[in-house]
Amino acid sequence: MKRIALAWEQGGNQGHLVRLRRLCDELERAGAAPVWALAPHRRGLAALAGDPRPHVQAPPVLTRPLGAVLSTADLLVSQGFLDDAYLLASIRAWHALWQRERIAGVVADYAPVAQLAAWAAGLPVLQVTNGFDSPPADLPIFATRFNGEYFVRKNAVTVAALSRSLERVGRIFGRALSLAVLFDAPDRLLDCVPQADPHGPRSPSAYVGPLGQLPCADEATWTGRPGMKRAFAYLRGQAAVAAFAAASSGRNWELFCVCPDWTGDTVALGEHVRLTRTPVDIASALRDCDAVLNYGSSTLVSQVILAGKPQLMMPPDIEKWTIAATVARHDLGRLVLPTGDLGGALDWLSSPGAIERAALLGEQLRAMSLGDRLTERIERWIR
Incomplete structure (x- = not known):
């Protein structure tokens, strides 16, 4: 062996x-x-x-x-x-x-x-x-x-x-x-999709999609307010959470936000925001949301693309910046800053073009079954 x-x-x-x-x-x-x-x-x-x-x-x-x-x-x-x-x-x-x-x-x-x-x-x-x-x-x-x-x-x-x-x-x-x-x-x-590879495109057979996430049984819980669009947020840093909460207030968005390093007062974020510091089941969150706000993590960005949802990315470092810029070049998301026009970016999330483009590519990528390649690639390498 x-x-x-x-x-x-x-x-x-x-x-x-x-x-x-x-x-x-x-x-x-x-x-x-x-x-x-x-x-x-x-x-x-x-x-x-x-x-x-x-x-x-x-x-x-x-x-x-x-x-x-x-x-x-x-x-x-x-x-x-x-x-x-x-x-x-x-x-x-x-x-x-x-x-x-x-x-x-x-x-x-x-x-x-x-x-x-x-x-x-x-x-x-x-x-x-x-x-x-x-x-x-x-x-x-x-x-x-x-x-x-x-x-x-x-x-x-x-x-x-x-x-x-x-x-x-x-x-x-x-x-x-x-x-x-x-x-x-x-x-x-x-372990990404081609549209999130900063140095792509490469041989199609190299892409196996995101390889996993930390196991967790908890699902995102939404406010249930009628007529509200749902944004799932996975963010790092107080400034990012506060900026998105303020920008989405009064814009018909409700936010379910995961922020492991949050230490502030969640009540101050507004009634349209629910926040947790612990991970949630990503698959169910992506299934139930209309759009995603994130910090440019390669795994989550690729999961969002596969789910067919538009996204806004607020990257904290050079690695995530290059990934977010790649997704933006494919017109599947927007790279944003805490001091930027987040209101306009949120409006873009609900635009028909952004929704249709993300949904179409997600459907095409899911049909390719990227993850099915992994077993074959490993077996070939071991031989």
Whole structure:
């Protein structure tokens, strides 16, 4: 039985573990034995509660403070990819783990050093990604306010330095290490829909749709006021909740809002708002709502598109910004700010064009049964 390591290095969202648990199930069905390879601080997270698979301790992960992020190149710099000594030590530590645990393959979820180490050791790698951390190998700048020739040149200098660093490390291991090894990986699963992939479109067979969510039995409860349109909101931060609550007041919208970090007075939000800090069943919420307000999470954004509902996205960071901008380019949602014209954006949600466009694409994507591809892809990779 092949032992497969599941590695997750970067990012703080437990959604990484949720989708990896789904892959554990698929690996076991294919006759493999999954082994968690995680840093110690990951092992007590709620998304792993009750999981019976064995754990081994992964090498320490380096994450330095970020300045302005022009592209994935800057993220790699913050993760130690210009530090030859760190890369050498980490790759050797991963190699020792592969040998000690008799690892035959690696599933890498935002785990660039583990992926590099697997390549250097000649192990097969399956990369699972929402698209953000898997750009083209030339690492183009993100579509943000940092545009123009100066930023393109600045980014090119960083990309060239990363390429030289990987070449130096690769020579020590006798392997050709490069950015293409990380970002042109032949085996890749995208747990999103194509319209939410910041670096798409790619081969249609790579997309398997969102792979899961935290289990929860609670359903969203609406106010039941007659004639009101329903908006399901999953937001981060007090400002986002307060801004949407104020904008929807008097606009014939009722909001059911999930905000895990809310600490304020819910009464002040208005009678048209119900708020909870705990997760709810996403499938039923999407079934019963007319539109969705969210913070640009790849999984939820893809679930909304599959459900055929229009959405507004208020992203708090660069990853979610790029995802939201991608959805907006497909005219399936609007990227908004707390200080922007939220009233006008809410009016767009109820426009016939937005509703019909989202419903039509959702129907087309559901007919493609993206999730049915997962089992076949895993079985083929294991062979």
